[in-house]
Amino acid sequence: MTYVIAQPCVDVMDRSCIEECPVDCIYEGGRMLYIQPDECVDCGACEPVCPVEAIYYEDDLPQQWSDYTRVNAEFFTGLGSPGGAAKTGPLAVDHPVVAALPPQPA
Template identity: 75%
Template sequence: MTFVIALPCVDVKDRACIDECPLDCIYEGERMLYIQPDECTDCGACEPVCPVEAIFYEDDTPEEWRVFNSVNAEFFADIGSPGSAAKVGPFPKDHPVVAALPAPAPEAG
């Protein structure tokens, strides 16, 4: 089991979780952050600092966002386990489920 990042993170990417993760296992895609399941040790340090409450223990992911359990794991299918998000930087991609979500409406200004 591992922690996962779900829908509330899409187009937010606050990064507080990245700063808190002692293992540097939270990676950045174009529209959201992803937890590498093979690198996560379930310490839970990321969960309480998420300002949009997007991080869940895998078994506790709300049913409507349960697809994000596989989204997080599948994001790394071709990347593998880089071992350090800081070393590789952001990835210029997202999981197809995330990429297919509608873009946020522009803010009125």
């Protein structure tokens, strides 16, 4: 199991979670942040600092955002497990589900 970033993060990307993550497993896409599931150590440090409550333990993810477990994992197809977001920097791409969303209100 791992933590998952869901739809409330789209077009917000506050980045407080990045600062709290001790293993640097939260990567920046074009419109939202993504947790690399193989690098996440399930510490939960990111969850309480998210101002829009977009981060959930996988088992606690609300039903309306259940696809975001897959979205977070598939974001890393081709990228793999780089071993830390600082190595990659911001990525100008998003998962197709996120890219297809209309602009989200701030």
